[in-house]
Amino acid sequence: MPSTHEVTNQVPPLTGHDTAADPALLEALHREGAGWAEPGLRELGELAGSAQAQEWGRQAEEHPPVLRTHDRYGHRVDEVEFHPAWHQLMTVAVGHGLHAAPWTDQRPGAHVARAAKFLAWSQVEAGHGCPISMTYAAVPALRATPELAARYEPLLSASVYDFGLREPSGKRGLIAGMSMTEKQGGSDVRANTTRATPSGGGEYSLVGHKWFTSAPMSDLFLTLAQAPGGLSCFVLPRVLPDGSRNRIQLQRLKDKLGNKSNASAEIEYDQAVGWLVGEEGRGVRTIIEMVNMTRLDCCLGAAAGMRAAVVQAVHHATHRWAFGKALVDQPLMATVLADLVVESEAATSLALRLAGATDRAQRGDEQEANFRRIGLAVAKYWLCKRGPAHAAEALECLGGNGYVEESGMPRLYREAPLLSIWEGSGNVAALDALRAMGRQPETVRAFFTEVDTAHGLDPRLDAFADKVRAELTDLTDIEARARRVVERMALLLQGVQLLRHGSPAVAEAFCASRLAGDWGHAFGTLPAGLDVKAIIDRGRAVRS
Template sequence: MSVTHEVTNQVPPLVYDVADDPALLAAVGRAEAGWAVDELHELGRLAGGEQAQEWGRLVNENEPVLRTHDRYGHRIDEVEFHPHWHDLMRVAVSHGLQAAPWRDSRVGAHAARAAKLYVWGQVEAGHTCPISMTYAAVPALRATPELADRFEPLLASTEYDFGLREPGTKRGLIAGMSMTEKQGGSDVRANTTTARPAGDGSYRLVGHKWFTSAPMSDVFLTLAQAPGGLSCFLLPRVLPDGSRNPIRLQRLKDKLGNRSNASSEIEYEDAAGWLVGEEGRGVRTIIEMVNNTRLDCALGSASGMRLGAVRAVHHATHRQAFGKALVDQPLMANVLADLVVESDAAATVAMRLAAAGDRTGDEQEQAFRRLGLAVTKYWVCKRAPAHAAEALECFGGNGYVEESGMPRLYREAPLMSIWEGSGNVAALDALRAMARQPESVAAYFAEVELASGADGRLDDAVGRLKKELSDVDGIEFRARRVVESMALVLQGSLLVRHGDQAVADAFCASRFGGDWGLAFGTLPSGTDTSAIIERARV
């Protein structure tokens, strides 16, 4: 080979234990889920290995295909996946990422599950959609105990059993969700799908859904207009007599990212369903599902940030420019450290909220979770796209090439901010929580003020926030700014109390100190960038 083709100054493959994450492991310990650490590392080594990384690449390059009819013209409404999609799902289910915590009596079960989702999601984000919906379906189903008794053990099973069969004959189930319609979007009360009682305890649904996530799932939670108003229903793909429920897949969405996961438009043609909860209380019933998937959105964004930070640090450590490694260039060090600070802050707050899910009997914890989740969903998910863009740019032109894996991360990043209520919906939900549940505000400040006196910059930010919240005039117009401030104060408090000292100092100096630019890489002089970057070196 000609010497002009000698390969030099290229970065070696990144193979590592994804669970080797100091912010995550510290959070797991605080959540009393240390019993899960060995399994977390087992999953982390698999997630960071060449085999799983190849699975993730292949399922995104070989996207799902809709098969509406078989060769003889029979309607089948099936989605065909690359075989490695099922490998990814099998690992997730076998480790209990879907609904196992609901039937696990150990302290910290939900926090352990959140940590595993954060780790395994770094392999491939698309398949975590049905995993998340299955997790979130259980508390919604509990509104109708007889349905929960029938389906919950199968949803919580750690056996992945793909295929079109009557749910009761399977070893494990996956759940989907079908809410939005063409004319409504987030305004689900505008839905037009109807549900009429069939006289046998079931209902018959007629209508359409604009987005049905994971249409190959075994059962779906959906909203429809019943005689008593908008209601929640459970629909199986296969009916008890073994026949197919007439849920017609019209087409798969051609999406920006999340391309391994099928998202579809569907029609209900007199499809059979069973009422979940009471007629007319569909939103209240399904919000139990939404609150848990919103947590998974924050976890997914935090997971992506960690992946971006680790990849950027790895690249900069091994890539030379102008006579020395990129990581040793002062301005690059500022960028990398800022990416790690943002990643640590996201992981810490997401895991704090996951831990609150294990404390259902504590009213203050649940009030804190109600407001903290809305605030965190808005901000962490909003930060992810900018974080992914900056991490990609650390690679230069190499980051713009698909082989680097960074374009896929970049395409995935905006989705979590859209799923389960886009930025405005999340910000307004935070205002709604404060107005309707003032105890959530008290619980929020009780949490952030645990750091009172530890950092003057944080104390000043808490004071400014209280003043801003006292001015209710035009607060809806200012909702994004208000919720952003709340998210930063919460992250700052958690980092000051529990985070690495260099990370906490950099966070408070930049986010509250008035010396923070609009881009990543604008940490103030004196920041211990070396200590911060080391937290993402694997």
């Protein structure tokens, strides 16, 4: 081969590492009461960092699902075909309990353990996390009708991925989807026009069109429709108890910016059979518990994306040389990398804190339930809003190589905006935080109780907390200021977590930049005098 084709100064593949060997993740796992789960988390993290799992992720992304509406004879089949890699990813996720383990595991910290595993494993491929998240969230919603929970929950929580169109009771495990959005309104579900008419024997007949249906290959769906008593929640299986197909027709799959491995469909309910979940007219209240769970997963997904991106960026900068030394040793690049690590650890710390609040709220802790109510809305807004900017900067750390699909960075970049849209876009999340404060003032008290746990640890945090209190006292044009208010609340919560529990170097960098007002508008504008090397070291991949 001619000497011009010798490969030099290229970065070796990042494989054979442990995605769970993340200091911020492991520290949060233990302090939130799930230290007992570390062995299982590390096992999953090692698999996630393997060449095999990364190849599954690549294949699932590059070979998106295909809709088959009819068979060769003209019979309607409404099936979605997936690449085998998708099923491998799903098998691992379900087998490790990412879909529903906390609903059967009674140990304190079960939701934290599941959250940590979700964060570590979804770094492989984010699309399959959608049906995993939907299944996790469906269980508490179904419990609004005990007989439905008794019918479906044991199979939804089974640790077996059993793909295929069969009657639910004859399967070894089930996956749940969600079907809410309609053409005329996304977040405004009260504008839904799908109708549900009682047909006797506790059944309803649903007619309508859904503009987005998550994971249309699922075994059953939770959906909203207008019943005689108002907007209500229903569960619809794809196959009815008599073995016949429910009249749920897949019209087309969405051609999305990212999330390519996951099917998102428009569907038609043509007198589909459903059963009421909860009471008529209380569909939003019934479904809200599902939304809270999926919002937690949005936060976890954003944190996972940031961690995956920064590990790739640090790995590249460590092995790539320019101007006589490694990129990681170039002062300006080091500042960028450190800033990315700070953002990643702040996201992970807050997301796991909310997983802990979820766990304790499920066990009856009212204070934690109030904190979770406001904290999830605040974190959903900010963490998911930061994801795209973080992915873009991490991609740039790889230069032109990062802009090439083979690097995997474009996939992270395309995936990031979805989490800010799913389960309520930025405005919806910010307004939901205001709604919680207005309707449930106890959530504000819970928020500041959390903030006060760090009082006196750093004057910059104390001063920032005073600014947030002032923002919440002045209600003038509060809706127009919602994004600014919620952003500051999120930064305050992140500062609390890092000062109380994080690396001193990371906490100092966070306070000096995010809280002290000395931060620029781009990553890499940290103030001088920080321990940049110590921060970057926390962003390095650890070999299995």
